[in-house]
Amino acid sequence: MNAATEQQGQQGLGETRVFNPPAAFTANAAVSGMEAYNALVAEAERDYEGFWARLARENVDWQTPFTRTLNEDNAPFYKWFEDGKLNVSYNCLDRNLTNGNADKTAIIFEADDGTVTNVTYKELHAKVCKFANGLKSLGIKKGDRVVIYMSMSVEGVAAMQACARIGATHSVVFGGFSAKSLQERIIDAGAVAVITADEQSRGGKQLPLKAIVDEALAMGGCDTIKNVVVYKRTGGNIAFTEGRDIWLSDLVDNQAAECEPEWVEAEHPLFILYTSGSTGTPKGVQHATGGYLLWAALTMKWSFDIKPSDVYWCTADIGWVTGHTYIAYGPTAVGATQVIFEGVPTFPHAGRFWETVQKHKVTIFYTAPTAIRSLIKASDADEKVHPKSFDLSSLRLLGTVGEPINPEAWMWYYRNVGREACPIVDTFWQTETGGHMITPLPGATPMVPGSCTLPLPGIMAAIVDESGADVPNGQGGILVVKRPWPSMIRTIWNNPDRFKAGYFPEELGGKYYLAGDGAIRNKDTGYFTITGRIDDVLNVSGHRMGTMEIESALVANPLVAEAAVVGKPDDTTGESICAFVVLKQARPTGEDAKRIAAELRTWVGKEIGPIAKPKEIRFGDNLPKTRSGKIMRRLLRVLAKGESITQDVSTLENPAILEQLKETA
Ligand code: WT7
DSSP states (O other): OOOOEEOOOOOTTTTEEEEEOHHHHHHHSSSHHHHHHHHHHHHHOHHHHHHHHHHHHHHHSSSSSSSSSSEOOTTTSOSTTTTEEOOOHIIIHHHHHSOOOOOSSEEEEEEETTTTTEEEEEHHHHHHHHHHHHHHHHTTTTTTTEEEEESSHHHHHHHHHHHHHHEEEEEOOOSOOOHHHHHHHHHHHHHEEEEEEEEEEEEEEESSSSHHHHHHHHHHOOOOOEEEEEESSSSSOOOOTTEEEEHHHHHHHOSSSOOOOOETTTTTEEEEEEEOOSSSSSSEEESSSSSHHHHHHHHHHTOOOOOOEEEEEEEEOOOHHHHHHIIIIIHHHTTTEEEEOOOOTTSOOTTTTHHHHHHHTTTTEEEOOOOOOOOOHHHOOOGSSGGGSSOOOTTOEEESSSSOOOOHHHHHHIIIIITTOOOEEBBBBBGGGOOOBOOOOTTOBBEEEEEEEOOOOOOOOOOTTTTOOOOOOOOOOOEEOOOOOTSSSSSEEEEEHHHHHHHSSSTTTSEEEEEEEEEOOOOTTEEEEEESSSEEEEEEEEEEHHHHHHHHHHHHHHEEEEEEEEEEEETTTTEEEEEEEEEEESOOHHHHHHHHHHHHHHHHHHHGGGGGGGGGEEEEESOOOOOTOOOOOOHHHHHTTTTOOOOTTTBSSOOTTTHHHOOOO
């Protein structure tokens, strides 16, 4: 047992507990102790390019070795390892056929209904090769874009790997996005095919996927799409368009189980993943091949201390970047055994995560703070689903990702899931960063609940003020990364100007990567604590959403004249969505307001997806505005929290409407 040691001095946000990694963990860790960490940090500082070149040679198999590590000529459009050639699928699969992993289990697939399917590296390799040959038979080739709209499945991972194998750039769209969101992404990416399933099975329910693809394609504008490949998951009834749609089994069954990988340049776009920003339209974050793979493999070793005997489980969805780096690519690149889970944490009961850890003897468990918080509530209410009711002794490392974890949830996770014997890696990163950026190293960094602690070696994270000047520890500011790193975003698909202006703003000198988060470093330890987004981006249950995106969806409804969306702190989901709406008709009250609010929620679900539905909708005759007509969002945030307004409202044009906006429909 690892006792908490009280430390003098103020931690990031007043947290004073410090937990050291267990000595036995440190002894066997990839990065063993703070001296080892500091040595890596020093190596990167001494010879930045040499550091990355060494790691890229050690962790990635190159078909053509690179000679140039970093090209900064056209900053911020950085190029890494640009004259090297490689293939990601080769690195993730073929490598494991000759290093003794061929018969090792790559994937333990735990279906929604509890059925288990094991897939070895040899089998996964054959599956991916057949899939890749099938895609080739449709005429899909290097550089083509393929949209993947799939549930959590072996086939979903195989689809990604198959694209990587033939040099096609995939864009996975989360299965919870609506037809309209899917259509917009297909059009922006100019995709030639969609890979989907008939339906998905989640929480005991069958939910449509193919029908949503049909709906998206019927909306028009998707003329680049030639084929829809359909994996039969449930056997549910679906429509088939002759000549366009093809069953996955018909596509792959007669294909050869070997497929020569397409060797691509290190900068070749491996994938595009759409994420929300502060404008109404999502942006296609484009990642490269070589640098991304390096970071996926290396962080599996550094942050997760992955060992050959581990059973690793990341509960994320392949629709998000976590499911890319820490399911589809990272674990396979290092030859790990991983659990892939189709279902939801609460089905058939809220102990499903713990039961699954027990069942597969999971050793490394990586999940989101929202899931932890909701399972705390569930196990408070029902002892049977409490982690203590399961044998979790196989666990040796825990991780969290996606949003800040509050110290109470951290402590509960540490005590009840980790039995005070497992380090917790609170990994701060983003879709744009490709992999972990700031996180404890489990065998090195003393942990402080609620702090993501220190940057990984080679990651030059810092906190600056609005002019780009460093701020001293203990003073909050803007989180930046001062030097390019291999797995960083390369551009925004179709929009290099937005990439440059948004991530390398001139105000900060044009050279620093702007993460979009505020942060503070502890006075004594230099530990980072993320204080939340500094832009109009919300984080609801770890799902990233733009307030403008939701506002645009709301005003697209014929009833709505104006809308403003803000985040409100929420005990379980981190933040919740609160929408202030002005209708074209008179302000509704009572039952009328309830009915219209329900209508608008359904509407947003159709425009974006169920995750974007506002939890609260409040109607006003108007919104609080300055005399020049600017919506005063800071007042809306105060109102959303249910607090009374103490700020100066003298610039407010119409103070009377503040009263109306206190009331939730
Ligand atoms: C945003 C990125 C990281 C992959 C999944 C989400 C927030 C993420 C943490 C953390 C505090 C965190 C940030 C970030 N975030 N991890 N450990 N502590 N905040 O990726 O959808 O691109 O969202 O999630 O606000 O900017 P994403």
